[in-house]
Amino acid sequence: MKQVEWLSPERIIPSCGVATTGQLISLPDDLADKFIAQGEARMPVQTTTTRTKAEPKGGNV
Amino acid sequence: MSYGMKTSIGISFQNSYGTALANSIYWIPFLSEGFAVSKEPIVAENMTGTFDEGATYEGLNSVEGTLEVEAHPIALGAMLKALMGSPTTVASGAYYTHTFKPRTADFDDFAAGIPVTISKVLGDTGSAHRFYDMVASKMSLSVANGELLKASMDFMGGKYSQIAAPAVSYPSGKSFTWDVASVSIAGVANADISEINMELDESLENKYTLNASKTPSRTKRSGRRTLSVGGTLIFDTQNEYQKFLDQSERSLVVHMVGLANVQSGYNELLTITVPLFRYVEFKPVAGGAGKLEVGFSGKGVYSTTSATMLQITLANTQAAY
Secondary structure, three states: OEEEEEOOOOEEEOOOEEEOOOOEEEEOHHHHHHHHHOOOEEOOOOOOOOOOOOOOOOOOO | OOOHHHEEEEEEEOOOOOOOOOOOOEEOOOOEEOOOEEEEEEEOOOOOOOOOOOOEEEEEEEEEEEEEEEOOOOHHHHHHHHHHOOOEEEEEOOEEEEEEOOOOOOOOOOEOOOOEEEEEEEOOOOOEEEEEEEEEEEEEEEEEOOOEOEEEEEEEEOEEEEEOOOOOOEEOOOOOEHHHEEEEEOOEEOOOEEEEEEEEEOOEEEEOOOOOOOOOOEEEEOOOOEEEEEEEEEOOOOHHHHHHHHOOOEEEEEEEEEEEEEEOOEEEEEEEEEEEEEEEEEOOOOOOOOOOEEEEEEEEOOEOOOOEOOEEEEEEOOOOO
16 A cells, blocks of 8 residues: 555545545555556655754663 | 446547547546447458458548436536537636537637547456547437436547556536426526436537548538437426427526535536527327326527527536636
8 A cells, every 4th residue: 555645636536435635545556656647646745854953862861 | 357337437638639648537427338449341342253252451440439427517517628618617716617618619620629538447357448539529418307417428539549547536526416407498487397408419520531540530520510409398388389389589598506515605506508499399299198298309599699509507616627
């Protein structure tokens, strides 16, 4: 299974359910790849965080 | 083994004649379809000293088929665009009103209407079928008491390929039922009509040329556009019969309010307006002991005032076609 972000208007995907715009849905790999190729879905945008300061590791203070 | 119910039909609007389109597919819930390639054989007529028929060659290739559907508010718009061209759309929040009128000019030198690519996924049978350079030639809409609004559309063209099956997704929403329909003639509601149907025929035909191809080189008009209207009317008064005798031309409006509420106070809508409708046949006869009913036929006449013989307004959640 692959999680994708649905880009099209609300649609019923046979045997998978209803997808609404912006929703993250899990689809079988081949189906997800086809929807991405057709421009109806995309891989979810990954959010990254940058650690700017070492976090305390606990123990002695 | 696969089933008809696992088949999907989608149409997409090509940017130009000759180039199939693989995306922006409108998947259309349907009742039946008839898209298939036809290959006319050419049998050589030369006499060659035998009783047997001559060699067979591959002749004209064509694709013609009818798509029958229980009209879905969003998918119907795609069908209307195929026949009548892009609509004029007015937005009010998430509520979009699309107005379709029959074309006043051909799409280009090769296609009378927008050439469409029809994708047919035959369940689990492997490759999908792609028919392209298909042009919508005829559409009918009908509603009868106790039924859903039905539509059928004829397409013709001729180019074909087999492709990897695309992914299918259908629009959500509900079809139009008969009990949301009303009919008015000359601005007055008429509650006597039990069934009505309309058919817009663009009178198209495939044309073949010597262009090193077995498929049509264009799909263009062979005659004038016609709009036929038929139905059944309960014969309680002779008002409509008198209009037949007078051969009067009046407006005919079929209005349907969809079941789905798009936003507060706004439901999906379908309004079919024939600015000038006249009866062609109206024969009140007693065919049996029951209630008198008359099957009528008529036609839409081009209105110089409205500059059209038909206008269809569809309101739904689809932002654009």
